[in-house]
Every structure is written in C-alpha cells, then in structure tokens.
Amino acid sequence: MDRKSKQVVSYNIGPRTTATLNVVLETLRLSDAKRVYTDRLRNYRSLIETKIHRTSLYGTNHIERHNLTIRTHLKRLARKTICFSRSAVILSAILKIYFWGGG
Secondary structure, three states: OOOOOOOOOOOOOOOOOHHHHHHHHHHHHHOOOOOEEOOOOOHHHHHOOOOOEEOOHHHHHHHHHHHHHHHHHOHHHOOOOOOOOOOHHHHHHHHHHHHHHOO
16 A cells, blocks of 8 residues: 555555465565565565565554455455355455446
C-alpha cells in the first residue's frame, strides 16, 4: 500500500512463504520503493534491503486497518459465510476488481 495515496500497489494470495512474498516484493523493487514497512516476520530480513526495511507498529497500522475494511466489504474473505471463495483464481479476480477496477 502506498503511504501517501493509500492505494494498493501489489498483493498476492497464498501462505506467507518466501516464494509468495517475492511476488509482492518484486513489484516494490520495480516501483523503486523508498521504504518498506512490515511486521517482524523473519522471511522479510533476507528479502528486503536493510536500508529501506522498517519494522514498526506505526508503519503498518493503516495497512491492518485497510485489511479489516476489505474483510468487511468482501464477505468472500470470511470463512463462515456462504460467499466464501474456495478458488484462488476467483478470489484474485475479485480482489483485482476491488482494488483497481471497481469504479
């Protein structure tokens, strides 16, 4: 998420493994991100340059709030609803529409 515009820059669906994280981090590298704020997941240490990597609660609180808003708007992300998406392809398509094409 871009700190100034609050727009989603990139996302990926999957477990928090190095391979999954690399998809999002490659987008950040291509966009020449000046700083990357994350939680304290150990995988980030080896994937992000130390000079741009920050791990502070203040840096990620607006991202966590945005995640809550998305879960509220898209019932497909809640497991106990009849709208729950089992297909990663469908979920990815819904997120693309939500982030970049919703109008």
